[in-house]
Amino acid sequence: MRHFLADDDLRPDEQAQVLRLAADLKAAPYDAKSLGGPRTVAMIFDKPTLRTQASFAAGIAELGGYPMLVDGTLAGIGVRESVSDVAKVLGRQASAIVWRTFAQTALEEMAEHAGVPVVNALTDDFHPCQLLADLLTVQEHKGELAGLRVAFVGDAACNMGNSWLLAGATAGMHVIVSGPEGYVPSAEMFRRAADITSYAGGSVSDEPDPVAAVTGADVVVTDTWVSMGKEDEATSRAEVFAAWSVTPELLAHAKPDAIVMHCLPAYRGKEIAAEVIDGPQSVVWDEAENRRHAQKAILTFLVGAAGDSHE
Numbered sequence: 001m002r003h004f005l006a007d008d009d010l011r012p013d014e015q016a017q018v019l020r021l022a023a024d025l026k027a028a029p030y031d032a033k034s035l036g037g038p039r040t041v042a043m044i045f046d047k048p049t050l051r052t053q054a055s056f057a058a059g060i061a062e063l064g065g066y067p068m069l070v071d072g073t074l075a076g077i078g079v080r081e082s083v084s085d086v087a088k089v090l091g092r093q094a095s096a097i098v099w100r101t102f103a104q105t106a107l108e109e110m111a112e113h114a115g116v117p118v119v120n121a122l123t124d125d126f127h128p129c130q131l132l133a134d135l136l137t138v139q140e141h142k143g144e145l146a147g148l149r150v151a152f153v154g155d156a157a158c159n160m161g162n163s164w165l166l167a168g169a170t171a172g173m174h175v176i177v178s179g180p181e182g183y184v185p186s187a188e189m190f191r192r193a194a195d196i197t198s199y200a201g202g203s204v205s206d207e208p209d210p211v212a213a214v215t216g217a218d219v220v221v222t223d224t225w226v227s228m229g230k231e232d233e234a235t236s237r238a239e240v241f242a243a244w245s246v247t248p249e250l251l252a253h254a255k256p257d258a259i260v261m262h263c264l265p266a267y268r269g270k271e272i273a274a275e276v277i278d279g280p281q282s283v284v285w286d287e288a289e290n291r292r293h294a295q296k297a298i299l300t301f302l303v304g305a306a307g308d309s310h311e
């Protein structure tokens, strides 16, 4: 039984396989590579969602499956029913469980008891489905991943910063994170990513100066300064992060053909200037579309015929 709980659940060859499948499914959305039958996939969202719910629902439908939206509040996961009981119940109804929640440990508990693949639709720690979509997007624009220089600027301590470290390392990229002191991934996360670079090539590093981080970058990435659950810190964070805003001036230090990425939702004038996110180097709408293709691929890999060969 395979799950997709964090970016490094896929080995480099598997990540490449899933990305190839995603590109194939994008070219032929209703092609035979499917879930292997009319499967139901359960989706639960304990945090707000737009892209994730829409892209999973559309993608599962395109695969010939049924996206079963389970209301986490009605179910009372972890309150009315334990995570392990919910996992056992949903595992008897669905071929996979897609869950957006807070604690990574809760997701791991779901995976331990579900008996079907569990997919991380964002936790406090990781957003691996977004990274598959982002890597597909980079591949489309740059032709390859290995060896590219990626600068993640802003709140690098959030799920997106962690996921870029692990997924970028898996793809053999050079990932540089840049955030204020205290807002970069943990030493443990750097060790985990550095382990991957030892066999996948690439590198991971921390560069506090945003200009130095972005200089020569092929890909410039940012994310909201106020992740879901951190809303109380919005005012203080706006001050702390001001120098890490992706403005036209900062972007000018990247390669002239650099692409700019943001998983959305975006706050123009905060982590990214309107001219940048709405400008010619931005690929954010491709990223949003590619969520569907990438998630179809990971579901097919875990659940469908492609998953049969790697129990």
Ligand code: NVA
Pocket (backbone or CB within 6 Å): 122, 127, 158, 159, 160, 223, 224, 226, 227, 228, 263, 264, 265
């Ligand atoms: N870091 C952001 C990602 C949103 C898709 C958050 O967790 O809110």
